[in-house]
Amino acid sequence: MKNFLTVLKFELMHFLKNKGFLISTIIICILIAIGLSIPSIRGVFTSSNEDSLDNADKELISYGYINSNNTLHNTEFLESNFPLGNLKKYSSKEDLEKGIMSGDLEAGFILESPSQYEYIVQNNELIDMNQSIFHESFSKAVQIQGFEELGIEYEDISQLLSPIIQYETIILGTDSAGNYLYTYILVFILYFMIIMYGQLIATSVASEKSNRAMEVLITSTDSTNLIFGKVLGGAIAGIIQVGLVLLTAKIFYTLNANAWDNMLDFIFEIPIDVILLFSVFGILGYLFYSFIFGALGALVSRTEDVSTSSTPVTITFVVVFIIAMSGMYNTEGLIMTITSYLPISSFLSMFVRVSMGTVSTIEVLISLAILIISTVITGVIASKIYRMGTLMYGNPVKIKTAIKLLRRQK
Amino acid sequence: MKLEVKDIYKSFSDNEILHGISLSVESGKALGLLGRNGAGKTTTIRILMNLFDADSGEILINGQNFRALDHQIGYLPEERGLYPKKKVIEQLIYLGQLRGLSKKEAKENSLHWLKRLGVEEYKDKKLETLSKGNQQKVQLAQTFLCNPDIIILDEPFSGLDPLNSQILKDIIRELIRENKLLIFSSHQMGYVEEFCEEIAIINFGEIVLDGNLKEIKSIFGQNRLTLSIVNLAPEHLQIIFKEQLNHIAIVESIRKNDVIIELLPTKTKNDLLSAILSMDLDIDKFTVYEPTLEDIFVKKVGENN
Numbered sequence: 001m002k003n004f005l006t007v008l009k010f011e012l013m014h015f016l017k018n019k020g021f022l023i024s025t026i027i028i029c030i031l032i033a034i035g036l037s038i039p040s041i042r043g044v045f046t047s048s049n050e051d052s053l054d055n056a057d058k059e060l061i062s063y064g065y066i067n068s069n070n071t072l073h074n075t076e077f078l079e080s081n082f083p084l085g086n087l088k089k090y091s092s093k094e095d096l097e098k099g100i101m102s103g104d105l106e107a108g109f110i111l112e113s114p115s116q117y118e119y120i121v122q123n124n125e126l127i128d129m130n131q132s133i134f135h136e137s138f139s140k141a142v143q144i145q146g147f148e149e150l151g152i153e154y155e156d157i158s159q160l161l162s163p164i165i166q167y168e169t170i171i172l173g174t175d176s177a178g179n180y181l182y183t184y185i186l187v188f189i190l191y192f193m194i195i196m197y198g199q200l201i202a203t204s205v206a207s208e209k210s211n212r213a214m215e216v217l218i219t220s221t222d223s224t225n226l227i228f229g230k231v232l233g234g235a236i237a238g239i240i241q242v243g244l245v246l247l248t249a250k251i252f253y254t255l256n257a258n259a260w261d262n263m264l265d266f267i268f269e270i271p272i273d274v275i276l277l278f279s280v281f282g283i284l285g286y287l288f289y290s291f292i293f294g295a296l297g298a299l300v301s302r303t304e305d306v307s308t309s310s311t312p313v314t315i316t317f318v319v320v321f322i323i324a325m326s327g328m329y330n331t332e333g334l335i336m337t338i339t340s341y342l343p344i345s346s347f348l349s350m351f352v353r354v355s356m357g358t359v360s361t362i363e364v365l366i367s368l369a370i371l372i373i374s375t376v377i378t379g380v381i382a383s384k385i386y387r388m389g390t391l392m393y394g395n396p397v398k399i400k401t402a403i404k405l406l407r408r409q410k
Numbered sequence: 411m412k413l414e415v416k417d418i419y420k421s422f423s424d425n426e427i428l429h430g431i432s433l434s435v436e437s438g439k440a441l442g443l444l445g446r447n448g449a450g451k452t453t454t455i456r457i458l459m460n461l462f463d464a465d466s467g468e469i470l471i472n473g474q475n476f477r478a479l480d481h482q483i484g485y486l487p488e489e490r491g492l493y494p495k496k497k498v499i500e501q502l503i504y505l506g507q508l509r510g511l512s513k514k515e516a517k518e519n520s521l522h523w524l525k526r527l528g529v530e531e532y533k534d535k536k537l538e539t540l541s542k543g544n545q546q547k548v549q550l551a552q553t554f555l556c557n558p559d560i561i562i563l564d565e566p567f568s569g570l571d572p573l574n575s576q577i578l579k580d581i582i583r584e585l586i587r588e589n590k591l592l593i594f595s596s597h598q599m600g601y602v603e604e605f606c607e608e609i610a611i612i613n614f615g616e617i618v619l620d621g622n623l624k625e626i627k628s629i630f631g632q633n634r635l636t637l638s639i640v641n642l643a644p645e646h647l648q649i650i651f652k653e654q655l656n657h658i659a660i661v662e663s664i665r666k667n668d669v670i671i672e673l674l675p676t677k678t679k680n681d682l683l684s685a686i687l688s689m690d691l692d693i694d695k696f697t698v699y700e701p702t703l704e705d706i707f708v709k710k711v712g713e714n715n
Binding site for chain 2: 006007010211212213215216217218219221390391
């Protein structure tokens with residue numbers, strides 16, 4: 001136990017002192033802090049600009065139009081309901097074009113008839129909202145004019161066409177729609193953690209082998225201490241990293257909650273039971289895969305071989321991830337039910353099912369028991385493979401072959 | 411303390427590498443494990459260190475089953491290596507702690523051995539920034555760190571320059587004086603001859619010769635003499651033996667200016683001496699032959715090949 005703690009501490013410090021680890025954590029935290037502070041920052045700028053609002057009015061972008069053939073009898077509605085800027089009336093096409101070419105006008109429109117207009121612009125850009133927004137304002141103005149000609153009040157008609165209906169949702173089970181985003185975020189975090197730390201652990205084992213440090217290590221302490229210490233050291237480093245990121249997010253959201261108008265409350269107010277379940281299943285799933293990655297690292301001789309050797313496991317994991325992600329739309333499907341018991345996938349599938357659907361406690365407990373037992377067994381096998389792999393130099397060995405060799409040793 | 415290896419067999423993928431190796435060594439003595447490249451020295455050592463399990467046979471310490479992790483063993487593997495990107499002192503303390511020392515003891519011992527080996531100034535440097543020889547010394551510090559009772563060194567002198575070899579020689583002598591049990595493998599006979607009272611020669615996975623070095627030397631020297639004659643080339647002397655003295659002795663080999671002679675079974679030194687004197691040859695050297703370890707090795711391993 002003492003040796004396990006020594007290895008754990010050494011491996012944890014290895015992660016924590018690693019410049020890449022420190023820099024990436026700090027950068028992610030800073031980005032999150034900035035991202036969550038944007039509404040407040042914007043608020044500061046807009047409020048300081050309030051005094052100059054009168055001037056701003058003058059600086060609004062101008063547009064021009066020609067009401068040829070007296071297409072609209074009343075242009076007041078069009079001018080006051082054009083949201084992009086000042087819409088000024090012009091009488092000649094030349095003046096309008098001059099205005100556009102000189103840059104005084106952003107664009108111009110010539111109303112030919114209620115069913116036709118010309119859009120004049122200097123440079124047609126890839127993303128140009130002017131025309132579509134004008135189109136909307138113009139068609140509304142034409143509609144109002146049409147109703148007036150028929151002697152109908154537009155207000156009455158518009159209430160009939162888009163009645164204001166209020167409704168309320170009462171959820172008896174889990175609110176999937178509301179939980180979708182935080183479940184999505186948590187599943188994603190877990191995915192990245194496992195892929196990233198799994199590779200790091202595999203590389204760390206392989207580098208001990210290629211440095212030839214492994215022979216000294218394995219004759220100094222039990223291989224179980226070495227691999228458990230390494231994997232758990234990585235797990236704690238990962239938890240610290242994710243913890244810091246989530247803490248930063250929580251602090252900065254709390255600080256900026258007013259500016260956000262509490263819009264993101266549904267992400268940050270994750271129920272405590274979901275957090276607990278995520279932690280337990282997440283950590284176990286993480287350990288399960290880390291042990292496999294650790295064993296993979298022991299079966300190659302050079303760090304360059306790690307990614308090739310771990311491809312099958314990575315692909316399996318990606319498939320598991322995709323199943324869990326698509327399962328978010330239908331938590332009760334057969335595939336989700338099956339994968340929520342398999343140790344290779346239960347930590348994602350069961351979490352998604354609990355978070356977004358309804359699962360009985362006994363089902364969760366069975367899945368958890370399977371995952372715990374499988375993780376321990378994987379850990380023990382991994383430590384045996386690790387020990388056996390110590391002195392296997394040369395071509396990478398497949399996991400299947402390694403297990404066969406282990407059996408033969410017994 | 412007595413360490414015994416009894417009748418060890420080991421195969422790798424149906425290819426038997428060790429065919430019944432037996433050895434024994436006691437505290438205060440050094441056993442030299444000799445053999446050509448690939449003879450099975452490192453495999454034997456790795457089985458001793460429990461890195462491999464033997465297919466059959468047993469290893470005993472004071473008559474009890476031996477498990478490497480239960481003892482303080484200073485082990486220098488053939489494949490040297492530690493963490494290249496970590497500070498020297500940091501990794502030595504870690505290894506010391508893994509072998510049961512407290513952090514304080516591990517630090518004290520590390521500094522002691524780094525100083526003893528003359529690399530104390532590099533303690534806060536990353537291992538990869540050290541020269542190969544200095545890295546080797548850090549590796550030696552790692553070996554002696556825990557004040558081990560059993561020391562197993564696999565080719566300890568490879569990669570060391572003469573000055574560093576001298577430092578290591580002094581340490582080894584000191585360890586033997588401190589009553590440590592020492593096993594060391596080498597194919598450099600000179601070193602083995604300097605320290606080892608006991609030797610074992612492994613060839614193709616078998617012990618072809620083992621025992622006390624002095625006794626082995628005297629057995630190999632039996633009935634052999636070294637002879638040289640003033641103003642006579644050894645090749646000429648060889649011809650004289652072939653033509654005129656073949657009823658008393660034969661020339662076994664030529665060594666610089668001397669010839670090594672083996673007496674025929676019924677003949678004595680005096681018989682040969684009188685014969686030479688009667689031939690009116692001016693004797694320069696006439697002594698009992700003492701073989702070097704290298705002679706013994708070449709003869710034994712050569713015979714087996």
